[in-house]
Amino acid sequence: MTARADGPQTDLAELERPALEDALEARGYRRFHARQIYRWIYRRGVSDVSAMTDLSRKLRQRLAEDFILTTPEIVLRQQSVDGTEKFLLRLADGQQIESVFIPDTPSMTFCVSTQVGCAMACAFCLTGKMGLVRNLTAGEIVGQVRVLAGALDMRDKRFNIVLMGMGEPLHNYDETMKALRILNDEHGFAMSPRRITLSTVGLLPALERLAREPVMPNLAISLHAPTDELRGELVPINKKYGVKDIIDACKRFPLKRRSRITFEYVLLAGVNDSLDDARRLATLLSGVKSKVNLIPLNAAAGIPFERPSDRVIDRFAQILAEHHLTVSVRKSRGRDIRAACGQLIVEGQKKSPAQQLATLAFSD
Numbered sequence: 504m505t506a507r508a509d510g511p512q513t514d515l516a517e518l519e520r521p522a523l524e525d526a527l528e529a530r531g532y533r534r535f536h537a538r539q540i541y542r543w544i545y546r547r548g549v550s551d552v553s554a555m556t557d558l559s560r561k562l563r564q565r566l567a568e569d570f571i572l573t574t575p576e577i578v579l580r581q582q583s584v585d586g587t588e589k590f591l592l593r594l595a596d597g598q599q600i601e602s603v604f605i606p607d608t609p610s611m612t613f614c615v616s617t618q619v620g621c622a623m624a625c626a627f628c629l630t631g632k633m634g635l636v637r638n639l640t641a642g643e644i645v646g647q648v649r650v651l652a653g654a655l656d657m658r659d660k661r662f663n664i665v666l667m668g669m670g671e672p673l674h675n676y677d678e679t680m681k682a683l684r685i686l687n688d689e690h691g692f693a694m695s696p697r698r699i700t701l702s703t704v705g706l707l708p709a710l711e712r713l714a715r716e717p718v719m720p721n722l723a724i725s726l727h728a729p730t731d732e733l734r735g736e737l738v739p740i741n742k743k744y745g746v747k748d749i750i751d752a753c754k755r756f757p758l759k760r761r762s763r764i765t766f767e768y769v770l771l772a773g774v775n776d777s778l779d780d781a782r783r784l785a786t787l788l789s790g791v792k793s794k795v796n797l798i799p800l801n802a803a804a805g806i807p808f809e810r811p812s813d814r815v816i817d818r819f820a821q822i823l824a825e826h827h828l829t830v831s832v833r834k835s836r837g838r839d840i841r842a843a844c845g846q847l848i849v850e851g852q853k854k855s856p857a858q859q860l861a862t863l864a865f866s867d
């Protein structure tokens with residue numbers, strides 16, 4: 504809600520449909536208008552109540568007095584030669600977040616953020632260097648999807664969503680789950696949870712909670728190392744929730760038929776890319792319905808690691824395949840547009856907006 508002179512205004516972007524129905528009824532409107540409003544916001548992409556033209560003019564005027572509709576604003580948009588597009592978005596309080604469109608993975612994918620910054624401090628991640636600034640609201644998480652679907656003219660197209668942008672989604676549990684319910688609503692985007700993947704470092708209590716959710720996304724675990732010793736250096740939260748406990752939780756996780764858990768593994772030259780690391784990883788994942796996504800590091804200034812050679816990457820993948828694991832190697836994407844998570848913002852903090860724009864304009 505935001506304060507105004509004659510009372511608070513409720514943000515339509517923050518309301519699940521049942522809550523919107525209640526809010527409408529409490530103000531003397533008919534409950535069914537919630538379905539119309541949902542269709543306008545999520546299917547037709549309006550960001551202003553006055554554009555909801557199947558509502559009477561009088562009703563729209565009243566709605567505009569009682570409600571606001573907050574939408575993130577595009578600050579920068581940059582397209583890579585490989586089709587990846589990175590968006591820098593400004594929120595209502597001026598904070599900035601990143602969202603990425605990845606065109607062929609194999610379908611279209613939006614990578615969205617769940618926090619401004621991140622508290623997890625993974626050693627290879629620029630967002631982690633920012634620390635946690637604040638959680639995003641559900642409306643801000645869904646707002647990224649609204650903005651990208653509009654900017655990319657994809658409202659009528661199928662796309663996937665990965666919660667792999669800035670932030671740890673399970674560290675912002677309630678707003679993330681609320682966002683998933685809004686995305687799932689049949690009168691809105693009607694996104695099947697099967698088209699949404701939540702990526703986590705493995706916050707165990709939240710992972711156990713997730714296992715009981717009615718709207719449950721696909722699960723990806725950011726593993727990055729096969730042992731506690733090494734993972735503790737790369738992903739500090741591992742000191743609290745260790746590798747064995749995470750794998751045990753994954754074995755208990757109620758997967759849908761034919762679903763598997765994705766294990767993400769950022770390959771860092773000379774750190775976690777040895778043949779022994781590959782064998783240990785294969786042993787660790789035996790008995791887990793899994794697939795492994797190897798992610799050669801997107802090297803960037805400020806990240807103290809290097810990308811392994813293609814030969815090392817291929818060998819690592821081959822060992823996993825020899826152990827009957829399903830493995831894919833993520834293509835390097837958007838290297839020319841600083842697609843490493845948090846890169847636009849961390850670099851931008853050192854520059855004025857004009858300098859940011861100049862850098863972006865000349866980067867390709």
Ligand code: SF4
Nearest residue numbers: 621623625628631670
């Ligand atoms: S990799 Fe993910 S969880 Fe780790 S610091 Fe970066 S954003 Fe946070």
